[in-house]
Amino acid sequence: MAPPNLPFRLIRPAPDPVLAEAVLRLLETPEPASEALAELAMRDAPFTLALLSMRPLQPGEATTLKRALTERIDEAGDALLRAWLMHTGSQQLQADAVGQLNMRAGQVAETAMHLAIELRYPRPDEAYLAGLWHHVGALSLLASTRDFPVLRDQPATALERRQAERQRFGIDQIQLAAWLAESCGLPPTLRDALALAGAHEEHVAGAHPLARILRAAIHIAGPDATLDEAARLTGLDTERLSNLKTDVDYLSTEGLKSLGIGAPGAAEHERKPSGYPMLPSGWRAVALGGLLAGAFEGIDGKRLSLRLGNAFRLLFGKTPPLMLTVTEGQVQPLPMDTAQVAPHLITELGLQVDDDTSVVALALRTQASTSHFPGGDGPGRSTRDWHLARWLGTAGILCVPWQIEDTPGVAVVGLDEHLDLPTEEQQLMARLVSGAARALAAERTRRRAMDQLGETLMASQREHIRRVTHEIKSPLTVIKSYLGVIGQRHPEDPTLATELNQVSQEIDRVGRLLGQLAHPESATEEPRSTSVSGVVQELQHVYGEPLFGQRNRELEIRIPGGLPPVAIPASTLKQVLLNLVRNAAEALPEGHRLTISSPGVLITDGRHSLELELADNGPGIPEPRLHHLFEAAESSKGGEHQGLGLSIVKDLLGQFGSYIFCRTHPERGTRFNLFIPLAKPA
Incomplete structure (x- = not known):
């Protein structure tokens, strides 16, 4: 679904102020409990909307909503969550109306989940999310415009109000909720249920069960419950639904009271004062700057890129910007691990800092914010800027400058609306990208120091x-x-x-x-082809007597002539076999035997390979050692043994696409089987 072309800037609603205080209290603890924060998010539609806007749901995540929210809270980090609460609270319009509607959303969510359990719907978390999301469109319109409450309070049917919304805003609250659901990755069944929230009852009755559950929950949780319609949609009698409503009302009331929030429909004096504490803009800018600087402390390059992307989605509802700088007069991308556009594409544009047609170059030269909206008739003044907007998938770009020491840079932000961003928001973006660039420069300096060390x-x-x-x-x-x-x-x-x-x-x-x-x-490269029989015969000549004959043990060779050469250097194969032969000689009791043979050629991983087998009739390998046989470990032989032999064998074979396997039986012996690819004909 394409983003709506709205006549106003869409501002996401802020969480309930009392819930925001609870979040801040948890964030002040030495080790904030992310699961507890996720439980708070599940009680608040704006909090959930913000987290899922930051990172949309993946398939299947809606069925484990708490875990999905916990992961996103961990990903955001404490400093960024604090900055978001301060920033979103300062933008809030209609705080009282938003708070009341948010509580209604929580009640619909609880009702939908209990209905799902009652009707044995297999994904109750999905039903809960559908109920929580039902009012997201209305909440967003309340937070973004001053006209919506007027339309909302007019005496009219629900259908007439939605028609008035479409005439005024080009979209109604149900359509907006469905679009936000799609952009946040909510599953198709849930999006359909939201889209059918205002449909005729007969259409909902023939829809997916989740649509019926959501519609019934809306009827039950509303200020004037209509249990008869809910009964027709669910097949449950009205007495059962009335009991369910009583239970949900009690649970919702107790849950909200635990946070200090009055229950839905409670008298005004029962609710704590709404609204966020308002700091003067200068003080707020200083506080946000400090929080955003802390958001990038102590994280490496990849996590830094993720954190920058999360910050733009969470604070501004924007995709991550392109971070550009200047190298010898040419505009180049900073090495960000999550870049929106492939770095080589930007390099290939050949944009120069003295380009007098580009707003990107202008922002770099003047260190002042610039913007460009090409329109639908062509690239406009700068084709290079037009490319950047298209690659970001947006209607235009905003260029936010930054400078670290003597290095200038610009963050290119994709914009979908032609409406100007407030100066305060642009300044906040500048602080954010400056903090990220400063942290990235520090990370690069640290890496260079580590490389030099x-x-x-x-x-x-x-x-x-x-x-x-x-x-x-x-x-x-x-x-x-x-x-x-x-x-x-x-x-x-x-x-x-x-x-x-x-x-x-x-x-x-x-x-x-x-x-x-x-x-x-x-070192000169040794030929990567050798004769197995030659290497084995040489080992027998050199090591047969000292390792076996003089110690009353037997080394038996059963290697037939005419075996094809294998694709491994002779010195490497000799080192592999010597380690295995020496291990066997040290482990075998007197009078026992090691046999080296070759069953012949077979196919492994689609390649012709020669199999070598080293089999003894010794005591076998102890069970505890067998599980870590090819790992470097402390040797049990004592003396000068390092416990590295078999680890070296596996590594050497692996370098040439070869494998080794071991089978052992107590008191019956051990077999090592090697599979070495054949050398290609010259």
């Missing part, structure tokens, strides 16, 4: 690693030299020469790993 710590860590690596490489060089001497002393032993060569290669591998750790930027 991180770089400093990283450089220090790299230098430490280089020193330690240098110290480790020295004894490795000595060990490798001694291996050469041993080989020269026994030239007649080819087996020894082969084993010494394997050990020497492992020392070289350790040296390469240390080199990559100390100088990651200069």
